[in-house]
Amino acid sequence: METKRDHLLLTPEEMTAVDAAATDYGLDSFALMLRAGGAVAASALRYFPGALRFVVLCGPGNNGGDGYVAASVLREAGAACAVYSLTDVSRLRGDAARAQAAYTGEIEPLGHYRPQAGDVVIDALFGAGLSRNVPEVVKAIIGQIAEAKLPVLAVDLPSGLCGRRGTPLGAAFRAERTITFMARKPGHLLMPGRELCGETEVFDIGIPMRLVRSKAGCTAENAPEFWLGAFPSIAAETHKYWRGHLAVFSGPGTKTGAARLAALAGLKRGAGLVTVAAPADAIAVNAASLTAIMLHGIDTVGDLKAWLDSAKISAFVLGPGFGIGEKARDFVMALKDRPLVLDADGITSFKDDRNTLFEAFSDGETRLVLTPHEGEFGRLFPDIAADPDLGKVEKAIRAAGRAHAAIVYKGADTVVAAPDGRALINTNGPPWLATAGSGDVLAGMIGALMAQGMPAFEAAAAGVYLHGEAGKRAGSDLTAEDLAIHAGVSLEG
Template identity: 65%
Template structure:
């Protein structure tokens, strides 16, 4: 399935390469700018019909050029327009200079901007290409606009947001709406950029899809079903439980068994044909008292696990929820080195002192390990990567995936899923109320179930994260982890 251009996420560098390639192909670059500015004006007229004044803040580059075009279009419709410029407008070059000339109206230095009630701000200062902190003049205007609680319509990306990482560069506008062109940028989805961008509209200004696709090198997109659905085995009329996979989830000791049961039930609801809880002897009765459709198997130590693993139908495991961190977990993971494993929570923490021990176990062959770290766990497994301030969340997840030869689910409100081969997805469908105790245990079970049904590690991770988000949406505000389990559906 070919993804829509609007589903792609191009970095600022990739988009700059697209613009250059479009110009080299003979396309009228000013015509593209004119369509972009007109799209901004159209959005303004559609969503802010009651505005007293359009205040257009124009920067020293092509983003400013889009702003001048928007100002001209709005003035032609009778809107009261005021334009403020950053830097010397006489120094503008190329299309931006032509756009300013076509505006024909006056402009005032940005430092003199005094927003007032009834204004709608059009932010055309920097866009997605900014890579340094905004200067004092811009920061001051951002503060004035925020203080007046005025609506902001941003062009491309709110000024002050890093288009690659979504981070705030000193200060940034909080836009109600953002108009971008052809594709979104990572900064539209990564936090805090997602919150600063507001509602994002993607306008097609006429750059051919072949040019855009030719410049995509980062292999980054939003996590949507079309990214992984083709890797899942379709349901068949003639099937049985083993064809749908056998998922095994390791339980913790007595008194710490609930997390494993939630994970197991999530796996069953996500479509695994069989789910078994591997339980220590002391917890058998506790687990048995709560299980019906889920099976139970006694596993106390590494020897018992090795014996159980003689059944080659057992290929996929979840270890971590409520298991306890320590030597036992490390021994069990070593025994599972040739199987498919979702390592979560205590399983991850068990390797905090020597992450390389874990990576060595799964270093060979196609990825068969899925790691599900939150921010703290990620920092313990990959301290140097986590501490690299030059990397954004996507960069960090990719580096970690490559080092571990694993699919990484770097959890958070903007969860990133990464593969050792460089593919990465940003998830957007998880509601904020999904951040509750036990939610991660449910996620691990869903991922395990999808992998048990034959999906590769990366696709299983991506599908699991998406299905988890959908379950959270169905469960609604005030949910508990048990509520999420009840709303899990197979892919």
């Protein structure tokens, strides 16, 4: 299935390949630049009608060329416009030189710019074409514009922002709006890039989408199109046993709440049966709070193996409030042939024995989902986490390949990755999901979808997306209990 245009993402390198393919196809690259620059000017006039002056900052490449075209269009429209160049214009080449030559106004060196009240800055310095820290003169201008609180319209990406990783390269503009062309980059969605871009607009400059798709990798924005085909449906003849049996492991008597949150979320998310498996000292406290959710006593790995021999359990969640240590590791090894969501304490239990975990799930279809936040990811994949050249998407993909697991690398920009290199960046989660117990609810939702037969990656991606929708439904004052109640939110909201 083709990725819908709205969810397509291209790395800067992939977009460069698209541009080259467009030229090989016979498209006029300067005509594409004219459309891009015209779109920038139109966006500036539409969204900043109160500007006293448009200040266009132009770089040495095609991003700068877009800026020169935009400046020409703005002048023709009667807008006040000032252009500042990072480089000597005599050094421009190709389409950028042609665009600069067509601009009839004065061009000053970038270092001469002094912010004025009423300025709207059009940032056409680098876009996605930067792989090193910004020059000092650009860093200084970024600081001056931020201090003056001037609105910025960024062309392609705010200059200084890495289009692959979404991180600043020394410094980056904070744009009120960003206009990009044909498709967004991962840096538009990954934090802090998403905030630095402001509102992002994608403009079609006329490159055939088949050329764009031909260069796209396996990274996209998370959306139902990627997992809806595997999503469980409820038919008239559906029986509770056909909807799967989810087991959630409880911690000791003083730490039972997290497991109950996961279990409730699993029940709401459609598992036909949900059981909390609890040690003896947690039976009474769990029993006092459970109704539709069943309870089963499990103290030792022997108890677990006996239960597995006698009960038909479809999927498991281990980690929320469970406790860190040998018991968690032993339980996971007993479950190595079963669909498992490993969260929180379950992940941390393997920080010094990670290869045992990876080897246990290395064969067959992917059946393990790991749901680490930043700290847990670093404990399980310390070398990957520490690599400064990798962005969050790349880290998640490498971790998924190493662990033979679906990785849910949590955060405001949660990334879901599969061992085969697929990755989805999630964007629909509201900020108030950052509350205690939210991750327990997510683990239960993913576990329920696996119990109903969804493959690990699709279950993880669907669970993350629906977790965001549940957060919206619950509202900004939500607690984890509210979130769990809304875990059954429909795709229509």
